[in-house]
Amino acid sequence: MSRRSMEDERRGALIRAAIDAIDGEGSLGVTMAEIARRASVSPALAHHYFGAKDDLLIAAMRHLLGEYRAGVTQRLRTAETPRARISAIVEGCFDPNQFSAEAISAWLVFYLHARRNPEAARLLAVYFRRLESNLVDALAPLIGRDRARPIAQAAGSMIDGVWLRHALVSPRRGAPLHGPDRLAAIALIERFIDFEVVRSTDPAGARGA
Amino acid sequence: MSRRSMEDERRGALIRAAIDAIDGEGSLGVTMAEIARRASVSPALAHHYFGAKDDLLIAAMRHLLGEYRAGVTQRLRTAETPRARISAIVEGCFDPNQFSAEAISAWLVFYLHARRNPEAARLLAVYFRRLESNLVDALAPLIGRDRARPIAQAAGSMIDGVWLRHALVSPRRGAPLHGPDRLAAIALIERFIDFEVVRSTDPAGARGA
Amino acid sequence: MSRRSMEDERRGALIRAAIDAIDGEGSLGVTMAEIARRASVSPALAHHYFGAKDDLLIAAMRHLLGEYRAGVTQRLRTAETPRARISAIVEGCFDPNQFSAEAISAWLVFYLHARRNPEAARLLAVYFRRLESNLVDALAPLIGRDRARPIAQAAGSMIDGVWLRHALVSPRRGAPLHGPDRLAAIALIERFIDFEVVRSTDPAGARGA
Amino acid sequence: MSRRSMEDERRGALIRAAIDAIDGEGSLGVTMAEIARRASVSPALAHHYFGAKDDLLIAAMRHLLGEYRAGVTQRLRTAETPRARISAIVEGCFDPNQFSAEAISAWLVFYLHARRNPEAARLLAVYFRRLESNLVDALAPLIGRDRARPIAQAAGSMIDGVWLRHALVSPRRGAPLHGPDRLAAIALIERFIDFEVVRSTDPAGARGA
DNA sequence: AATGAATGAGTTTTCATTCAT
DNA sequence: GATGAATGAAAACTCATTCAT
Secondary structure (H helix, E strand, O other): OHHHHHHHHHHHHHHHHHHHHHHHHOOOOOOHHHHHHHOOOOHHHHHHHHOOHHHHHHHHHHHHHHHHHHHHHHHHHOOOOHHHHHHHHHHHHOOOOOOOHHHHHHHHHHHHHOOOOHHHHHHHHHHHHHHHHHHHHHHHHHHOHHHHHHHHHHHHHHHHHHHHHHHHOOOOOOOOOOHHHHHHHHHHHHHHHHHHHHHHHOHHHHOOO | OHHHHHHHHHHHHHHHHHHHHHHHHOOOOOOHHHHHHHOOOOHHHHHHHHOOHHHHHHHHHHHHHHHHHHHHHHHHHOOOOHHHHHHHHHHHHOOOOOOOHHHHHHHHHHHHHOOOOHHHHHHHHHHHHHHHHHHHHHHHHHHOHHHHHHHHHHHHHHHHHHHHHHHHOOOOOOOOOOHHHHHHHHHHHHHHHHHHHHHHHOHHHHOOO | OHHHHHHHHHHHHHHHHHHHHHHHHOOOOOOHHHHHHHOOOOHHHHHHHHOOHHHHHHHHHHHHHHHHHHHHHHHHHOOOOHHHHHHHHHHHHOOOOOOOHHHHHHHHHHHHHOOOOHHHHHHHHHHHHHHHHHHHHHHHHHHOHHHHHHHHHHHHHHHHHHHHHHHHOOOOOOOOOOHHHHHHHHHHHHHHHHHHHHHHHOHHHHOOO | OHHHHHHHHHHHHHHHHHHHHHHHHOOOOOOHHHHHHHOOOOHHHHHHHHOOHHHHHHHHHHHHHHHHHHHHHHHHHOOOOHHHHHHHHHHHHOOOOOOOHHHHHHHHHHHHHOOOOHHHHHHHHHHHHHHHHHHHHHHHHHHOHHHHHHHHHHHHHHHHHHHHHHHHOOOOOOOOOOHHHHHHHHHHHHHHHHHHHHHHHOHHHHOOO
């Protein structure tokens, strides 16, 4: 067991190191040596555990996706109304633990990576599908699945846009999204969803006339 | 004249090749050799004209920014009301010529690059400032500068989010954003701005009560 | 221990190879590939151990300086009179082991290199200072420090001049300076110093009147 | 004639530019582009006039040798006694016009170059032979050719040594050798020759006893 | 399990040189 | 005669990866 847990610890350390290094470097151009250095192991060990660089990167991506999934799942567990489920999902997307600046940078880098690497593309598609289906499921009781889908897609875009600005542009880059900024981001998205929900059932009223 | 135009031609071809190559590769990891190949010149010539790889990349970024600027400026010239100015800016952001998938990919890569390269950061800041001040100027006559600023920022995030999804996720990746998708994107952003404008003056009414 | 000695061995081999290669090429224009080839390792390994070409060259220079220092130090240890100390220093400068043709070539190349590289300049200054202060210390008991200094400087110039000719002009270029040539060189320098010492105390008598 | 003189002017400018550039760079590593820039012509023109880089370098060397020769020849013309001829030669070696720091650097670089390039070696040998035969001719009337030769060789070494120090080590590097330094150098060499002349005829007396 | 040693393949960059005009 | 355009060849340097221990 000690052996096994030692290995798990190393693997975890390497994955975290990879995410940090990607954030630090701003691209997949990070070297195995740099990742290994951050994890305080030799580059050879990283290969020993993960095979090739790409495999380590995919493992890191999988790790981020798993954390995201866990955060949303847990929040959904205590949400009892459809509206509460929507909030759970949106809040999950801005969970300070999962969506620290490092993670956001890493996500973006993976977005780009996905265009070349099929496995990365598959993982990213899982994320998008999960976010969308979560939102659609939450919206369906209110407005039906057909009307829910475009709203879910638009909300997904908005969430990504807020991430993007926060991770790359915000003056406080590097700090996890929390406090007023986080609440403002959540409020922005929720307001948008509420508005689109109303509009989709009563377009005229949406203009607030 | 033939002399001068030769240099301009090569420089332009190299810049276009760089953007295409960045899109193709999905990162700044593109090699000078690949860029030169796409421009049908030797790698040495690329260095001859641009000095170093970074300089070529910055030139490409500048090129994209210039095209964006020109598109918005031209649209603003014919917009007569504040509301029309808003539409001009939003439409400019989704100009099919400027915001083809290659260009969007390149922008994203530059977003990441900006974190390491000060000149890239400066150019990006110019873009953000321009977009925001354009929107604030257009919104100010309607609701005043103070209320306009957060709305402009949120709209900027939305625009970026829609780009992101389009460039990286859309099933028709590679095609410029046009037709129904483009109109839907523009409508989405404009709806959002209109809603936030109303809400900022009459929060209660915004919920469509 | 085997590990450690492996690195030391390679470093030593690379330094020796660098000196040989500089002699062979006659300039710092030697390539890392050539140096690595002479040391029977890959160019990448040379970079692995020394970082950059300049670092290897500086290490080589330091090596030569260290050998020179050791040779003079050892000779001084057994010299008991001031006059014997002078001979020890001069002989040390023509130590056949340190001042083989390769080493002299390398020194000359480093002389030139010092004009561009501050670290090389620093090392060279150390050498000059050491030679001069050694000579001044040896001469001081005979004629005082003030009169010793210009003589030490002139002797240093002479020593360099003899090296230069030997390394670049001698018909037997490539052979270390030894046998009659070496003794003649030493005698020449010592004669010069003796003469200047006498002259500095009794200028009129120096002309042998 | 205008054509011809234009060509000569360009050639001269390129040769001077090459010498300056070699001094500036401290090695033959200078680029044709840099030399051409200093001569305010295109690199292509340098090739047009000289063929290849090596040919330009040889031409520059020849130019230095020619200037040296002219300086000594002119001085010898007005020297009437053997002793005056010696002074003429020594002074010629320290002619401020020919032996500015640039020229000395260039000489040294050529010394090294001569080890690889036969033509450079030939030119250098001419220089050494000329210096030596000049000195031997001047000394012969005083002590005979046989005794003159080793003295001439030693004096040559000394001259080179003084150059070396001046060009590479002197705190006022870059300034031509003139004023007190120049006179001191000349005095040093002449003193040395006088001493050796006396010594070669009367070794015992040389010690100043 | 873990690592230092070692390298091949590849990347940016430089530069002498050629050539069409 | 003079030059800008263009490039092939080569150099420094990097890095993922392998291997013996």
